[in-house]
Every structure is written in C-alpha cells, then in structure tokens.
Amino acid sequence: MPLILSVGTAVPEHKINQENIVPFVKELFVSKYPSIDRLLSIFQNGEIQSRYLSKDLSWYSETHSFEEKNQTYVETAIQLSLEALKDCVANKEFLSSEISFDEIDGIIFVSSTGISTPTIDAHIANILPFKSSIKRIPIWGLGCAGGASGIARAFDYCKAHPESNILLITVELCSLTFQKEDLSKSNIIGTSLFADGAAAVLVIGDESKLKERTIHVALPSIEQTHSTLMPNSLDVMGWDVRNSGLFVIFSRDIPSIIKNWLEPVVSNFLSVNNIMLNDVSHFIAHPGGKKVLDAYIDSLEIDETKTKISLDILKKYGNMSSCTVLFVLKEFMKIGKKNEHGLLCALGPGFSSELSLLKWVEC
DSSP states (O other): OOEEEEEEEEOOSEEEEHHHHHHHHHHHHTTTOTTGGGTTHHHHHTOOOEEEESSOGGGGGSOOOHHHHHHHHHHHHHHHHHHHHHHHHTOTTTBSSOOOGGGOOEEEEEESSOOOSSOHHHHHHTTSOOOTTOEEEEEESOGGGHHHHHHHHHHHHHHHSTTOEEEEEEEEEGGGGOOTTOOOHHHHHHHHHBOEEEEEEEEEOTTOGGGGGBOSSEEEEEEEEEEEEOTTOTTSEEEEEETTEEEEEEOTTHHHHHHHHHHHHHHHHHHHTTOOGGGEEEEEEOOOOHHHHHHHHHHHTOOGGGGHHHHHHHHHHOBOGGGHHHHHHHHHHTTOOTTOEEEEEEEETTTEEEEEEEEEEEO
16 A cells, blocks of 8 residues: 655744734724623633744735735745755655655646646646656645645555655745735634645555555554535535635534544544544544534544644644645654554535555564
C-alpha cells in the first residue's frame, strides 16, 4: 500500500495572539453592531491562543477589492507552498537525505480560499526544477476536507502507479476572505477561528525507491480511504461568492450534525476493513474548532486524550482549513509505532467526510 514518507509545513510571518484580535474586532464592528460584546466570548471559548495571518492586523481594517485580495492570495500561496514543499523534501525529522524535485512524478494541489489559472502548482513547477512531464491535479472547493481528500487522491494514484512519488500541497489563506462589512454571526465565528498556512505531504507507491530515505522504523501505510456526501446539506458550510469576495457560510447545526451523523460513517468504514474504533491508536482529526473536537468525542465516544494533538494544533495555529489536518498528521508521524492504526478524518462542504485508515508498517 502507498506510504506517507514526509510532511512539511509553513505559515506566514505575521503571528497574532488571540487576545490581540478581540479589541481589533470590537473596534471594527461596535459602531455597526452595538451588541458585539455578546459574540466576543467565542474568541476565548474556542481555546485558540495564536494564529498566523498573511498580512499585518491593520491591513484587515482597510477596504480591499476582490481583485486585490485574490492577487495577495496568489502571491502568498506561491510563497508558502514553496516553503512547505522544501520543508517536506528536506525534513530531517523524517528523511536521511534530501529528495530532489526531479524524483517527483505528480503534484496534487488543494485550496479553497483563492482563484488562480494557471493554478498555483503550475507557478511552483516553473520555479522549482520539477521535470516537465510532472502530472498536475489541482483540486478546489473542498474546504476543511481538502487535506484528507488530497491524501485519498494520492493513495488512488500511487495504487494505480506503484512506482510513483506524489507531492500533496495544500495552502489556505482564510484571513484574506475576511469581510469587515459583514455583520453575520458566521463572519464573526470565522474571524475567531480562521488562519493561514500551507502543508506538503510526500506519498510514495509500493515500488518507490524513496522509502529507503526514511529514518523511522515504521511509516504510515494508507490502507483504505472513504468519502461520504450527506444528501441535502449544501447550505451547511461553504462560500457565498459576491462582488467583494468570499463570504463564509457556517450552519449553527454543525456540531449536532457531526454528533448524530459521523459515528455510523466511521464505524461502517472501519468494520469493512475489519477494524474496531478501539483498535485505532491515533485519531488524526481536523480541528475545525473546539466544538467540532467535542462533537468528535461525543459522537465516537472516545477519550478526549485522542484529540489532544488536534487541540494543540488548533491552539497554536487556529483553523487553516484543508492544511490543518496535515499539521496534525505531521505530529503523529513522529510517534507512530509498528502495527499501530490511525484514522485520518476531516469534514467539509457538501456536507462531506473524508476518512483514511492508516497502519504503521515496518520499513
């Protein structure tokens, strides 16, 4: 089965502490929303301590056109993708020696927070020395589920082409979608959660020679993947595209939807693969927010220690949409042991779930 060999990550230079965002938001909205104090508690209750943004905080108080925001997206997405890629192919926590870009056969690029044609992966391939025959698979619009879906698509490709080495790149600049004129609760919640970042994952097929570069006794093998689309749920999560940009859509029912819907999806997937939830040592969950993590715990009846790493990533980085679960994966890559199982899980627009069953195998 395909193996996950290395993970790299990158964040912008502007680190913002959550306590500094509260007065900024209050000053920005109070004249138009006198009761804003009632909503500001979500900034503390979400347990996020810090986040990284593409621009200095003052930039977000200014008016920017969709064109200007998107140009910033393209420039920053290229920069962060390059940083994450370089971290992935030269990461000494996972690799004995650096992997050259001409050893890569394909790029899967995932994002939902900006638009670029040619896609960002084409820009990257014109900067780094990838071979001209590189396969490119850009994926847009999967939101928070995008990182997990990218793992699944890399799995599909490497099963079909077992000699291949595939780089998954995810980059999300959620802060650039901020709407300072939007008084909706969804916008306030998004402002309390969202952040910017990028991640890159190297997935290799059974016949790849790159597995010799690992410094670990065991690597996570992608055993199987599963996608589920909930019918009649298009309004649960997504973007409302308007003249001034992307406006976030969040249903207040997301935690209860997770609590009632996720358990049978997960249980059925695991049972098909002859695994029980109790057999899963590592719950590699996308931390969409503290309430989302609590809903995982309630729905799956797991101990809260199973979501500790996800919560730690949420505290340090906030919700970076698709790439957040890959930040979580990076931490689990450091501690997994032979024959242990992991479940990588993320939820996104549609409403949808993406699951990958991992097993650490000897290399």
